[in-house]
Structures are given as C-alpha cells and as structure tokens.
Amino acid sequence: MVAPGVNFGSSRSGTLSRSSCDLAQELRELARERNAVILAHNYQVPELQEAADFVGDSLGLSYQAAKTDADVILFCGVHFMAETAKIINPTKRVILPDLEAGCSLSESCPPEKLAEFLKKNVDKNYYVIAYINCSAGVKAQSDIICTSGNADKIVREAPEDRQILFVPDQNLGAWVMERTGRKMDLWQGTCYVHVEFTARSINRIREEYPSAPVVAHPECTYAVRMLADEVCSTEKMIAFCKNSAAREIIIVTEAGMLHRLKKEIPDKTFIPGPTDNCFCGECRFMKMNTLEKAYGALLNMEPEITLPESIRQRAELPILRMLELSR
Numbered sequence: 001m002v003a004p005g006v007n008f009g010s011s012r013s014g015t016l017s018r019s020s021c022d023l024a025q026e027l028r029e030l031a032r033e034r035n036a037v038i039l040a041h042n043y044q045v046p047e048l049q050e051a052a053d054f055v056g057d058s059l060g061l062s063y064q065a066a067k068t069d070a071d072v073i074l075f076c077g078v079h080f081m082a083e084t085a086k087i088i089n090p091t092k093r094v095i096l097p098d099l100e101a102g103c104s105l106s107e108s109c110p111p112e113k114l115a116e117f118l119k120k121n122v123d124k125n126y127y128v129i130a131y132i133n134c135s136a137g138v139k140a141q142s143d144i145i146c147t148s149g150n151a152d153k154i155v156r157e158a159p160e161d162r163q164i165l166f167v168p169d170q171n172l173g174a175w176v177m178e179r180t181g182r183k184m185d186l187w188q189g190t191c192y193v194h195v196e197f198t199a200r201s202i203n204r205i206r207e208e209y210p211s212a213p214v215v216a217h218p219e220c221t222y223a224v225r226m227l228a229d230e231v232c233s234t235e236k237m238i239a240f241c242k243n244s245a246a247r248e249i250i251i252v253t254e255a256g257m258l259h260r261l262k263k264e265i266p267d268k269t270f271i272p273g274p275t276d277n278c279f280c281g282e283c284r285f286m287k288m289n290t291l292e293k294a295y296g297a298l299l300n301m302e303p304e305i306t307l308p309e310s311i312r313q314r315a316e317l318p319i320l321r322m323l324e325l326s327r
C-alpha cells in the first residue's frame, strides 16, 4: 500500500495519496506518455511485477532491453541489470527506481581488484567469463558475459586452448564445472541470499513435504544443489514447475519468485525454501525498489544510469557476444 501523502518531489501531481492500484495505473499512463518500457526482474515486489511490460530473468530482460524501441527503460531490478540495459542502449535513458539497489556478487569483484588479478596472472592468458551480476568495469575486462540461464552453453563454447577465469560467483561457476566438465578458476564471490539456504534447512522442509521436488537456483551452495531435483535460472523455474506432475514444489531462491509462480500456475502449491535462521529470504537490494519510487523516478527521470563511454564500449562487446551465442 502507498503511504498517505507520499511526496514525489517536483511532481506535477505534487503530494500524492492513493491506493497502489491507482498508482500502478498512473505509472502505466506515465510510461505511455514518456514512451517508456517497464522491465521487472522476477524478484521485484508484486506491485512492480504487475505494472511491468515484461517480467523475467536476467537473460530475458537483457533480450527485452536489446530489442526495445522505447525511448526510456524503467528498469525495476538491481543496478547491474539497469547498467547492462544502458550498455546496449547508449542513446536511451535508463532509469532505476533506487540507485542503491546493488548486489553482493557485484560488490565481491571490484573492477580494480580484477585488473590487479589479471595483471598478476598475465602468463595464464585467461579467457574471462563474467556472470552478468557484475559492474560495467568488470564486464569491460571480460571476454564474454553469461547469465544463470545460459552459463553452461557459454562455457561449452569457450576456446579449448584457453584457461577460463569465471567471475564473480563461485557457486554458479562450480555448478557449471559439474555440468560441462570444464575446469575453471573461480572468483570467490557469493550471493548473500542464496548461501543462507543450507542442507539442514532443505532436509527439514523435505521431511515436511516428502513428495515435493526441490528447485534451486545455481547460486546456492554445493550442499543445497546436491539435494535439489532441479537447478536452474528463475525463468526456467517457471517452465519446470508448469511441466512437473507434482502438486507441491519447494522453491529455493529469493522469495519474490513465488509471486509469478502462484500467478501463472495457480493450481499448484509453492513452498519457499527455508533457511536455518530467521532470514526472510528476500534480497534487500531487489526490495529497495517500490511502486512509489518507480513512479517518482519515471516522473522526474532520475536516478538515471550513466557511465563513461570508454567503459561502455568495452563492456558492450562481451554482452553482444553472449546475446548472439545464446539466441
């Protein structure tokens, strides 16, 4: 619900007091006026998913950003996602509701640390594969980008005579090594949300729902992935759950995923994967975006994603390689 008297700054509406339903409607109208497309990640709050033109995983959102003819992209996701949209759309304005919406994986690999590592290991002539959850500065030093939806394909296509450095997620990297048999050196980053799920917490929920398959994101640890019936990206979770004969399914990923699953597959029950402590299963970065902030951002056309052209150009090529390869 929208708090009464929310102030959207220099808005033409001034101080607003309305239901989230009205505000979603106004956001849609504003998007039409601005010729803006609204993209939302599967982990966004339900109101933003409902207001969006497209809801999906990082790969799907990248394709949507690449093909849009809108003048403005309102990106309801985290910073690296909006930045990716800007990298491939330099002439469009890309707006992110909250500029502080970061990602622990992206934070784990600062561009200067990667540059230092590559310099120190120049003899290894690394082929750098960067998971899309990283900054433009890291993308600019990479040979190709991947997402959880195409990581195994990207790794299988990597030149056989090159040693691979996979950044920044060690868990996704390890999962891809298991699937492809390709040895890689892994940056030691983790997603602070997905590492909260443990073998103990998954075993506990399995005892409660013995016939429910477990679907887990590849950012989960090895111990959790070993207990899962399916490990896949958030978009592939939708397809898996639609096709599964099971009536109850345990979903081991960020809690926002449950909204789309319940909406698109209303006849099945989705059980959120528990953690060992009282962690809520929500990504604090993803949840920084709200309907109110999205409306205010599109109205005022800020915060806007900007980046130095030299970095943008270097970061674009590995993204375009990925889009071309995983088509």
Ligand code: 13P
Binding pocket: 042, 056, 057, 058, 059, 133, 147, 148, 149, 191, 217, 219, 232, 233, 234, 235, 254
């Ligand atoms: P997906 O690309 O699978 O949606 O994952 C993005 C992400 O940030 C997972 O934590």
Ligand code: SF4
Binding pocket: 078, 102, 103, 104, 105, 106, 133, 191, 192, 193, 194, 219, 254, 283, 284, 285, 286
């Ligand atoms: Fe980053 Fe994890 Fe949040 Fe995804 S869930 S945006 S990987 S911190």
